[in-house]
Amino acid sequence: MANKTKILIVEDDLFLRRLCQKKLEKEGFEVILAEDGREGIKQAKKTSPDLILLDIILPNIDGFEVLKILKDEVSTKLIPIILLSNLGQKEDINKGLALGASDYLIKAHFSPQEIVDKIKEVLKK
Amino acid sequence: MTNFLKKKKCDNPEEVIKYQNSLIELDKIAKMLIKRDLALTDSKEKLIKEKGKVDAVINSLTDGLIMIDLEQKIILINPKAQSILNVTKEEKLIGKVLPELVNFPHIKELYEVLTKTEGHCREKQCELILKELIEKIYEMQTTLVVTETQEIIGTLIILHDVTRERLINKMKSEFITIAAHQLRTPLTGIKWSLEMINTNVITEEEKKEFLDKAYQSNERMIKLVNSLLIVSRLEEGRFVYKFSEIQIENLIQEIIENFKIQIKNKAIGCVFSKPKIPLSKIKADLEKIQIVLENLIDNAIKYTPQNGKIIISLKENNNKIEVSIKDSGMGISKENRERLFTKFFRSAEALKIETSGSGLGLFIAKNIIEAHKGQIWMKSKEGRGSTFYFTLPIN
Numbered sequence: 001m002a003n004k005t006k007i008l009i010v011e012d013d014l015f016l017r018r019l020c021q022k023k024l025e026k027e028g029f030e031v032i033l034a035e036d037g038r039e040g041i042k043q044a045k046k047t048s049p050d051l052i053l054l055d056i057i058l059p060n061i062d063g064f065e066v067l068k069i070l071k072d073e074v075s076t077k078l079i080p081i082i083l084l085s086n087l088g089q090k091e092d093i094n095k096g097l098a099l100g101a102s103d104y105l106i107k108a109h110f111s112p113q114e115i116v117d118k119i120k121e122v123l124k125k
Numbered sequence: 126m127t128n129f130l131k132k133k134k135c136d137n138p139e140e141v142i143k144y145q146n147s148l149i150e151l152d153k154i155a156k157m158l159i160k161r162d163l164a165l166t167d168s169k170e171k172l173i174k175e176k177g178k179v180d181a182v183i184n185s186l187t188d189g190l191i192m193i194d195l196e197q198k199i200i201l202i203n204p205k206a207q208s209i210l211n212v213t214k215e216e217k218l219i220g221k222v223l224p225e226l227v228n229f230p231h232i233k234e235l236y237e238v239l240t241k242t243e244g245h246c247r248e249k250q251c252e253l254i255l256k257e258l259i260e261k262i263y264e265m266q267t268t269l270v271v272t273e274t275q276e277i278i279g280t281l282i283i284l285h286d287v288t289r290e291r292l293i294n295k296m297k298s299e300f301i302t303i304a305a306h307q308l309r310t311p312l313t314g315i316k317w318s319l320e321m322i323n324t325n326v327i328t329e330e331e332k333k334e335f336l337d338k339a340y341q342s343n344e345r346m347i348k349l350v351n352s353l354l355i356v357s358r359l360e361e362g363r364f365v366y367k368f369s370e371i372q373i374e375n376l377i378q379e380i381i382e383n384f385k386i387q388i389k390n391k392a393i394g395c396v397f398s399k400p401k402i403p404l405s406k407i408k409a410d411l412e413k414i415q416i417v418l419e420n421l422i423d424n425a426i427k428y429t430p431q432n433g434k435i436i437i438s439l440k441e442n443n444n445k446i447e448v449s450i451k452d453s454g455m456g457i458s459k460e461n462r463e464r465l466f467t468k469f470f471r472s473a474e475a476l477k478i479e480t481s482g483s484g485l486g487l488f489i490a491k492n493i494i495e496a497h498k499g500q501i502w503m504k505s506k507e508g509r510g511s512t513f514y515f516t517l518p519i520n
Contacts, residue, residue: 019317086309108309
């Protein structure tokens with residue numbers, strides 16, 4: 001069990017976090033949770049996850065800022081990050097990808113299964 | 126002249142007639158000259174008057190107007206243009222060449238925009254952004270000035286302030302972005318839980334949990350759509366007020382009753398202190414005041430911890446009724462207090478406790494209270510709670 005793939009979910013909405021966690025656990029991932037930006041950065045450094053699912057609108061430090069900090073940090077810059085947000089403007093998507101996100105998913109457009117598929121796709125690269 | 130003619134007329138009758146005719150002729154010419162002179166004076170006056178009129182029109186234009194000749198010499202500039210370009214009336218700009226006026230930062234910027242695309246003689250429309258206390262945006266329209274004989278004599282530059290329009294557009298697009306985000310979040314919750322339930326990968330217990338939560342998400346969605354509709358009606362000024370006589374203590378009592386379950390669930394001590402003698406009735410829109418009270422009391426319950434306390438008080442003085450709702454929540458930091466009543470704003474403190482709020486409740490409350498000519502404000506001590514106040518005039 002020690003070599004389970006570790007996913008960090010940074011999501012402030014309790015219900016969405018819970019649903020996402022359940023789905024990923026059913027798929028055999030180990031899930032770490034963070035409910036705001038600051039906690040997200042802390043967990044990313046502490047647990048070195050294999051992939052991060054990152055929301056954008058977050059209390060204290062927003063997702064773009066978290067992404068920037070993690071991509072600037074030697075210990076975390078290689079961790080693939082998928083932005084998972086309900087902001088869907090072109091500028092947001094471009095900004096996220098420019099900052100180094102592996103992908104950008106609009107929450108309401110993806111089902112949990114499709115999110116899992118995306119995670120697997122990014123992990124394969 | 127007449128004397129001379131008179132002298133002559135005795136000599137020869139033919140000559141006399143001739144001279145007499147000349148006299149008539151001369152008289153005619155003199156009259157004509159006088160008439161023309163009068164007409165000339167008249168049209169000169171008219172011309173001055175006309176010019177005055179044109180000047181007045183140019184001077185009172187609300188758009189900035191500048192005309193430059195082919196050598197880029199300023200030949201006309203109206204007061205509005207002077208004020209836009211931040212030059213005083215005393216500066217004699219007429220006759221000066223644009224590229225030489227680099228000492229005036231705004232004129233420099235204008236000149237740069239003007240020359241950015243293929244010289245100044247092209248007709249075009251571009252944007253002039255002037256950095257001041259608040260950034261000002263002008264639509265800059267340049268047109269060639271052509272005489273009746275098809276000769277180009279210069280360029281006319283019109284500066285039209287579009288700062289406000291741009292701001293409104295920006296606010297509109299921000300509104301759509303945030304509204305879309307806020308609407309998508311509960312929708313995502315519903316979508317995800319339905320898929321989880323449908324794929325049968327979860328236990329019966331989890332199924333029940335997700336159904337419950339999906340139901341709550343749906344409720345949140347309904348509330349949000351209602352709030353958005355209220356906001357849009359408020360902003361269009363279509364929020365029709367149906368005024369009736371209201372006994373506010375009865376209304377508050379009713380609303381507290383409606384929140385009984387939530388209050389009990391969190392074991393909150395809720396005190397309603399009303400004066401012993403009934404308050405004066407107020408003329409207000411019952412439904413709208415109810416929205417305000419519900420928003421404020423709902424907030425107080427939401428942000429007060431388990432076993433906390435809420436005090437709702439009523440006061441009547443200076444011909445108005447003051448309502449206050451005091452919670453024992455985490456309070457709101459000074460920097461967030463100012464933006465508290467603005468649309469979609471959610472304080473960091475509130476986000477920590479409840480991420481699902483719409484950020485519309487206090488904005489709606491403020492609009493309703495102000496439409497009733499009342500006031501709404503708040504006081505807070507960080508870590509110790511907040512008190513929200515509003516007043517309503519008694520007729």
